[in-house]
Amino acid sequence: MAESMKGLRRSHRCTEVSNKLIGETVTVMGWVQKSRNKGGIIFVDVRDRSGLLQVIFEEGDVGSEGFAKAERLRSEFVIAVVGKVEARSGAINENLKTGDIEIRAKDIRILSEADTPPFPIEEESKTKEELRLKYRYLDLRRPDLQKNLILRSKVANLTRQFLSEEGFLEIETPMLTKSTPEGARDYLVPSRVHPGNFYALPQSPQLFKQLLMCSGYDRYFQIVKCFRDEDLRADRQPEFTQIDMELSFVDVDDVLEVNERLLHKMFKESIGIDIELPIQRMTYTEAMDRFGSDKPDIRFGMELKDVSDVVKNCGFSVFTGALEKGGSVRGINANGQADMPRKKIDALVEYAKDFGAKGLAYLAVNEDGTFKSSFAKFMTEEELGALVSAMEAKAGDLLLFAADEDDVVFAVLGNLRLEIARNLELLKKDEYKFLWVTEFPLLEYSKEEQRYTAKHHPFTMPMEEDLELLNTNPGKVRAKAYDIVLNGTEIGGGSVRIYQSDVQEKMFEVLGFSKEAAYERFGFLLNAFKYGVPPHAGLAYGLDRLVMLMTKEDSIRDVIAFPKVKDASCLMTDAPNVVDDKQLTELGIAIDVEQ
Template identity: 75%
Template sequence: MAESMKGMHRSHRCAEVTEREIGAKVTLMGWVQKSRNKGGIIFVDLRDRTGVMQLIFENGSIDGEGFEKAGKLRSEFVIAVTGTVERRSGAVNENLATGTMEVRVEYLRILAEAETPPFPIEENSKTKEEIRLKYRYLDLRRPDIQRNLMMRSQVAMLTRQFMAREGFLEIETPMLGKSTPEGARDYLVPSRVHPGSFYALPQSPQLFKQLLMCSGYDRYIQIARCFRDEDLRADRQPEFTQIDMELSFVDAEDVMDVNERLLAYLFREVLAVDVPLPIQRMSWQEAMDRFGSDKPDLRFGMELVNVSEVVKGCEFAVFKNALELKDGSVRGINAKRQGGMPRKKIDKLVEFAKGYGAKGLAYAAIQEDGTLKSSFAKFMKEEEMTALVTAMDGQPGDLLLFAADRNKIVWNVLGALRLELAGEMGLLNKNEYRFVWITEFPLLEWSDEENRFMAMHHPFTMPMEEDWDKIDTDPGSVRAKAYDIVLNGTELGGGSVRIHQNDIQEKMFEVLGFTKEQAWEQFSFLLSAFKYGVPPHAGLAYGLDRLVMLMAQEDSIRDVIAFPKVKDASCLMTQAPAPVDGKQLEELAIAVCSREE
């Protein structure tokens, strides 16, 4: 039968006990990891969030009733014990911080009994994620998940401390705001007081933090909850957390400087890893040309090579047709020492490339004796093939892969293929941290769906002054004062210098297809504020979840979030979202219609 605390007080957590406590009495509390009954002696591993301590129950050191209770202990029972710390009489466990010690128990109290859990509470669980998320309260007991969440707490705490020393003020912005166009879909919240009207949960605190700059709070920081109704993937959730900041009287370099120092501080304090400063800068154009991605992974080479000039004039239709396109190109990557890859595996790579928009994938495998096995050599002259292999630095044993299409498709295909091959070739070292700033993004990108230009970041991003004269004649070539911080192929965060002049902001809205009336209807509070003296300002926001995911060397942000959603944005544990009572809908003046499939 479960007992209450009855005045017991924990003196230590399990891993807080050190060899200094040998010979001392301690009181520990936690969960039974496992119990081993050897007859006259019972060994129990006690677990809490810090680690595990071995307990010994032996007739003579604990009264008969206590020994009898110890014999009933099962996995996940919650217990409190008082006993004396001793050196282990048996083998030392070098995998535990407490592996040289044990506690000889003199008093036991069972605080809660437990049914057999639906899966073992252990590190690196092989249980299906769906089961673990259904019983997330049990999954959260796993030591690896607990370490991740403790790391997350530490990162948040250290960020607050660092930013406070840098003069930042932590200010909360509203959760209930106004729905605005651009960006992802909003999560809407109906208003009971204003029937037919809705709040929107914030996709980011963007407008409010710009207003704070207008109000004179020249350094703002917030660890902010944000919401986006978009399709999920491994590093995306419908609700997530940003380290959000904005600074006044600064340019891009000032923002990058304080954030480089923040990242170096976090990695040194949390992981004992030194981040060399300054962090490398790379323009968006260079990143796309070299890596096929604006979030390049710099831990390995296999860079893209533009061979358009080399194959110009050849008769291979795939290359020839691509080069006739307005923005077409032929580019390749060299997978070193992969020339012996079986044809079936190459065919899988072709199908993989098709998933990213390619019509196919041309390849040339250089055998160890220098001969070629190629899908297209028969359409090329010998000297053309030799020039192509030379341009790709092809050596015996290499596999050359080529994509030919519009630049956007070629980049997507080879950028994804480069990462896929790196994974298969074991080139992704999780202990290596390669940061890079990506700068000079295009200000705008064309949307075929909307048939207009869209802001690549958001409508408040400052264009580069030297490109502004092209905003009417060639808007697609205008670069932005935007910058993303990337780590090991993952975008950690992004930011920009903001527009603080009304005329430029109104022109941006015009280019994005807003009339002046529409712009004022949606953003009147911001545009009005700009009339009353707004300082130059810039900012940045990190995905806290992504940052901790990479620091913890996990593959999914679900492993660093206490209660994550799954791919359809539902919670397997609480069964959210769920229908609500008809009375609630009536109060909100909402009718739910069935959707025809």
């Protein structure tokens, strides 16, 4: 039977009890991790969110009734214990914060009994994730997940503290807003009061935070839920959390400077990592040329080399054919991997095909100076020598080449260098390499829609020196946009916003919107801009991704209390699910779904 807490008050969490309290009486409460009956003495490990504490029960201390209660204890029972702090009678456990002490119980109350859990509550659980997510409330008791969520809370608090001290105001923006389908799919919410009309859940507070700048609030921030109806990956969820901010009367350098100091505080005070400032900057073009990615992992080398000029007249038609079609030939040097077995090279070729490669050319420089290659027979010794020299290769190196359109070459080699780094265990999770990527393309061309679309969003400011190109060559226009990248993961991004009406109208024109269509979608923002709008810029971090990297996890599910799985469902609550016909009738909705 469960007992009442009446008259009892917890004095300490488990790991708040230390050898400084030896001889004092304390009251602790928590869950039974395990119980060991040694005959006449029972050892119980009590667990709360702070950690473990050993409690010993002897009949002479707790009486026969108390000892009988201790004998009934099983894993996950919830108990309250009153007892005296003592130096540990047995061997000290160096792995525990409380490993040098124990509590000699004087009183025990069983506050709640527990069924046998479907899996052990332990760190680094080997239980299948599907089962753990079904019983997420039990999974969340595991110490490693609790540490993750405690760190997440600390990061959020540090962010609030820093931004408040920097003059930012925390202002909430609406969750029910208008659908502006320019990007990912919206989650829609039907309106009962306005039949046939829908709200959208926000993909970001973008338009509202720009309106706040129009309203004169100068510096805004919010830790906010956002929603996108898109396919999930390890670092994607249908609902996610942003650290969102916007600043007035600023340019790129101002935004980057304040955010570098925010990151420095966040990492120093939460995980003890001292970020070197200023953070390295790299333009989008340089990032693509050197790493084949706009979010490069700079913890290791293996940079791309453009060898198009070296091979343009060679006898290998794969290379020359790509160049004739306006593409390029580029390679990476896997240092010291010349003796990689053919089976592994073939696996890399297949991996490259996943990113659009028709194949992958390789050349191994043997220790004796000879070559092992898939294409050597098509090139002269002089051509091969020039290629090896251009790749800065030495004996023992393996060279891998892609020849195609630039976007394919970048995708293939950018992902291939990461795959090789993973295989060679070059990606150290305790190493934190930050990078600002700047000057993104303003636009990208959609072959499907036969028009330009915004690389970030339609309110991103072009680089002033590229404004004329909006009329003549829109694809070459650079944006005053920036991403913050950590270890090959984009953790945040933002831009300077357009605030001049003529530039905004031109942007909509290039995107294929008529003036009427632009006002239909964004009229409330464009109308606000008629009444005096300051230059402004902003940035938003993905809090989930950020904490995932800080905790060295592989998935954001491990830093979110109640995450969804890949099909955007919740295994614990069985959401999404059907609703009553009465609710649908009130909303004027009929369901027409093929079973």
